[in-house]
Amino acid sequence: MSPVLSIENYRLEYRSSGTAFRALDDVSLTIGPGEVLGLVGESGSGKSSLAAAIMRLLPPNSREGGGTIRFQGEDLRAMGPRQLRSVRGRRIAMVFQDPSSALNPTLTLGRQVSEVLETHRGLTPPEARAEALAMLRHVEIKDPEALFARYPHEASGGEKQRVVIAAAFACHPELVLLDEPTTALDVLTGARILELVRRLRAQIGMAGLYISHDLALVSRVADRIAVIRGGRIVEEQPAATIFRNPRHPYTRLLAEAAPRPDRRLTTDEAGAEPLLGLDSLSVRYDRRGVFRRRAATGAENVSFTIREREVLGVIGESGSGKSSLARALAGLVRFEGTIRFTGRSVKGPGAMDRAYRRAVQIVFQSPDSSLNPRQRVREILARPLKMFGGNVAEIPRLLDEVRLAPNYAARYPHELSGGEKQRVAIARAFAARPRLVICDEITAALDVSMQASVIELLLALRAAHDTAYLFITHDLNLIAEVAHRVAVMYRGRLVDLLPVAQLREGDVHPYTGALIAASPLPVTA
Amino acid sequence: MSAGWFARRVLLIGYTLLVVSLVVFAVTEILPADAAVVILGQNATPAALAAVRARLGLNDPAWLQYWHWLWPALHGNFGISMRTDQPVGPEMFAALGRSLLLAAGAIFLMLVVAIPLGLAAALGRGRSIDLLAGLISYLGVSLPEFVTATLLLMIFADRLGWLPATGYVPLTQNPLAGLSHLALPALTVALVLIAHVSRMLRSEMIDVLASEYVRAARLKGLPWRIVIFRHALRNALLPVITVVALDVGYVLGGIIVVEEIFAIPGIGRALIVAIEARDLPAIQAAAVIMAATYAGVNFLADIAYALLDKRIRYE
Numbered sequence: 037m038s039p040v041l042s043i044e045n046y047r048l049e050y051r052s053s054g055t056a057f058r059a060l061d062d063v064s065l066t067i068g069p070g071e072v073l074g075l076v077g078e079s080g081s082g083k084s085s086l087a088a089a090i091m092r093l094l095p096p097n098s099r100e101g102g103g104t105i106r107f108q109g110e111d112l113r114a115m116g117p118r119q120l121r122s123v124r125g126r127r128i129a130m131v132f133q134d135p136s137s138a139l140n141p142t143l144t145l146g147r148q149v150s151e152v153l154e155t156h157r158g159l160t161p162p163e164a165r166a167e168a169l170a171m172l173r174h175v176e177i178k179d180p181e182a183l184f185a186r187y188p189h190e191a192s193g194g195e196k197q198r199v200v201i202a203a204a205f206a207c208h209p210e211l212v213l214l215d216e217p218t219t220a221l222d223v224l225t226g227a228r229i230l231e232l233v234r235r236l237r238a239q240i241g242m243a244g245l246y247i248s249h250d251l252a253l254v255s256r257v258a259d260r261i262a263v264i265r266g267g268r269i270v271e272e273q274p275a276a277t278i279f280r281n282p283r284h285p286y287t288r289l290l291a292e293a294a295p296r297p298d299r300r301l302t303t304d305e306a307g308a309e310p311l312l313g314l315d316s317l318s319v320r321y322d323r324r325g326v327f328r329r330r331a332a333t334g335a336e337n338v339s340f341t342i343r344e345r346e347v348l349g350v351i352g353e354s355g356s357g358k359s360s361l362a363r364a365l366a367g368l369v370r371f372e373g374t375i376r377f378t379g380r381s382v383k384g385p386g387a388m389d390r391a392y393r394r395a396v397q398i399v400f401q402s403p404d405s406s407l408n409p410r411q412r413v414r415e416i417l418a419r420p421l422k423m424f425g426g427n428v429a430e431i432p433r434l435l436d437e438v439r440l441a442p443n444y445a446a447r448y449p450h451e452l453s454g455g456e457k458q459r460v461a462i463a464r465a466f467a468a469r470p471r472l473v474i475c476d477e478i479t480a481a482l483d484v485s486m487q488a489s490v491i492e493l494l495l496a497l498r499a500a501h502d503t504a505y506l507f508i509t510h511d512l513n514l515i516a517e518v519a520h521r522v523a524v525m526y527r528g529r530l531v532d533l534l535p536v537a538q539l540r541e542g543d544v545h546p547y548t549g550a551l552i553a554a555s556p557l558p559v560t561a
Numbered sequence: 562m563s564a565g566w567f568a569r570r571v572l573l574i575g576y577t578l579l580v581v582s583l584v585v586f587a588v589t590e591i592l593p594a595d596a597a598v599v600i601l602g603q604n605a606t607p608a609a610l611a612a613v614r615a616r617l618g619l620n621d622p623a624w625l626q627y628w629h630w631l632w633p634a635l636h637g638n639f640g641i642s643m644r645t646d647q648p649v650g651p652e653m654f655a656a657l658g659r660s661l662l663l664a665a666g667a668i669f670l671m672l673v674v675a676i677p678l679g680l681a682a683a684l685g686r687g688r689s690i691d692l693l694a695g696l697i698s699y700l701g702v703s704l705p706e707f708v709t710a711t712l713l714l715m716i717f718a719d720r721l722g723w724l725p726a727t728g729y730v731p732l733t734q735n736p737l738a739g740l741s742h743l744a745l746p747a748l749t750v751a752l753v754l755i756a757h758v759s760r761m762l763r764s765e766m767i768d769v770l771a772s773e774y775v776r777a778a779r780l781k782g783l784p785w786r787i788v789i790f791r792h793a794l795r796n797a798l799l800p801v802i803t804v805v806a807l808d809v810g811y812v813l814g815g816i817i818v819v820e821e822i823f824a825i826p827g828i829g830r831a832l833i834v835a836i837e838a839r840d841l842p843a844i845q846a847a848a849v850i851m852a853a854t855y856a857g858v859n860f861l862a863d864i865a866y867a868l869l870d871k872r873i874r875y876e
Binding site: 117137482 | 869870
């Protein structure tokens with residue numbers, strides 16, 4: 037059978053102010069009819085450039101080198117604007133990473149599906165509306181009539197992604213490009229979207245290119261997997277075998293770095309002594325108006341105890357209250373209830389003395405916004421050292437502990453990579469010699485290989501300093517690897533608190549059960 | 562838009578206008594003019610002046626005078642003109658009507674030119690059309706009205722003779738003549754504003770064209786005009802509304818010069834005449850009416866913004 041898409045020896049460069057960057061280097065790929073190819077790579081690997089090249093929507097500073105891109109035997113590169121318009125959206129459709137930015141904020145959701153039908157199938161507006169409603173029903177929207185008239189800001193992330201998918205599948209395309217379609221969504225919503233994609237694929241039988249950074253996830257949806265690194269395809273093999281038998285060292289690294297629940301990275305036990313406890317801690321956010329006050333709840337009556345040297349994982353979807361909890365503990369928001377710490381009761385941020393603030397440190401998700409861009413690493417680290425009785429001479433030792441060379445002290449944050457910035461943020465937390473470090477989704481913005489090295493670093497620091505961690509993440513597999521116990525947050529409440537080993541034993545809150553079911557296990561069998 | 566928001570905005574506007582009326586009253590009170598002298602002339606006898614002062618209540622304490630002025634003013638009654646002996650209110654509202662017509666014409670002309678200009682500049686970014694659009698905009702904004710007005714008069718009234726130079730004809734009397742009399746003054750005001758809107762639209766449009774949802778629209782294979790007009794322009798125009806509302810304020814001020822040049826009996830001209838004649842009730846009325854119009858237009862702009870941008874909810 038002739039392939040739906042075949043790319044041969046394709047090259048692409050980006051040029052900016054005289055320098056050229058090779059984004060895609062001699063890329064060859066084929067996708068057969070009804071086949072889904074997974075394209076796995078980390079940020080900057082060129083996977084999104086490849087999607088842009090197939091859709092023929094490259095940025096102005098790109099220069100294409102040699103090579104062909106053929107779709108059903110036709111040369112996409114030779115097509116003019118008119119021909120491309122008849123291919124895009126009709127024969128090749130795309131599902132985007134973030135539905136919130138891919139949908140037009142001033143058009144109704146229904147309109148954004150029906151316009152595709154009007155354009156490509158020549159339907160009249162009423163016909164297109166009826167067809168779009170049918171399509172929305174097809175992607176399991178509960179009340180299509182109501183959703184049709186709503187605007188993007190009035191719908192949930194999952195609903196929006198379903199609308200994007202409905203628009204993509206509306207004309208029964210021959211090929212669908214899926215660019216990280218679940219990355220911007222909650223774990224549970226993402227799992228449901230993935231299920232929907234699988235079902236549509238079985239019904240429509242289209243070919244697909246599934247782009248993702250997550251090897252474990254892709255191995256569950258794709259037939260074959262191509263691994264891309266630095267613009268080159270380094271390995272290609274069936275999804276069923278890639279985890280078991282990665283051939284290229286980079287694939288091996290990715291497979292090794294993917295969090296797996298059947299592997300433990302933390303091997304020792306937590307201490308027996310309690311370190312810090314919460315007694316019915318609540319965080320409420322007031323929105324003050326002239327005429328009324330409304331309170332939004334961040335966290336409600338949360339109680340638990342962290343022991344010495346314990347890694348306590350906290351999991352929950354966005355808005356579940358896990359970050360509110362972190363902020364309350366770090367003294368960044370007002371809270372009700374009590375924090376017990378070394379035999380004292382802390383009733384609010386104002387009651388946190390220097391000893392508490394020194395002992396409890398926090399590392400944030402994005403080092404880009406938590407590191408002052410106008411300070412050198414030296415200044416960033418000197419502040420906590422001076423505040424908590426350290427010595428500026430310790431800076432080289434701190435840098436060494438997070439595996440950065442001493443000359444990094446003179447650099448600014450923008451001169452560092454994402455992983456290096458997060459190491460500086462970790463060093464800043466450890467400058468205070470803390471007893472507890474709150475890690476608020478600190479690896480969420482990092483690639484898997486980078487995540488693995490940051491996790492390894494955290495565990496090494498814990499071994500050296502006997503630090504306890506409150507480890508907040510949305511990745512249950514990661515928690516299963518590193519935490520002693522897991523706290524599950526749902527709608528501001530703590531619904532489960534149990535040892536990690538008991539996670540798979542079944543006696544859990546329904547929400548925890550759903551999370552376990554939604555966490556992708558790599559295909560290793 | 563909740564009823565609460567609406568009520569709060571109306572209250573706020575009322576408060577603003579109260580402050581404006583206080584300032585206007587205070588300023589006109591301290592003007593170096595004695596109303597009695599203005600009415601009776603320099604040679605009036607002290608007894609006659611005292612009688613007029615008593616009749617006008619000029620001997621009352623300031624707050625009482627303010628109240629005696631404010632309360633009827635709230636009902637549209639701004640007193641009797643010292644110049645014409647006619648009630649000020651009806652005259653001012655009629656003048657306001659003529660000015661608003663001119664302002665509406667100016668805003669309309671401005672939008673008709675500025676939107677295509679901004680759009681063309683954004684689509685042809687960095688090319689000659691962009692430079693040309695920039696040149697036109699900046700020329701318009703940097704020339705003062707009396708210069709553009711003179712240039713326009715020279716070309717269209719004097720050289721070509723297409724349009725009348727000055728004067729005003731009510732639209733109800735002769736629509737064609739009315740419009741032709743409005744054309745040059747409206748164009749003069751519009752030229753200054755083109756830069757605001759076209760530059761704003763250009764930069765908004767460039768941002769929107771780079772957005773993910775416009776990319777998505779193109780990848781849906783939609784025709785070019787739908788991508789530009791339905792997906793991009795709609796979103797790029799939203800912030801422009803705010804600029805237009807601010808411009809209306811500018812127009813109400815800028816119109817004073819233009820009305821004077823083209824001899825249009827609008828509120829700006831009425832204000833100048835009133836100041837020259839030291840006609841206190843007329844000055845007060847004109848100032849307060851202009852402030853109220855400005856506040857009202859901004860209120861309308863907020864409402865329009867909320868109606869067009871579905872994400873905005875005033876609570």
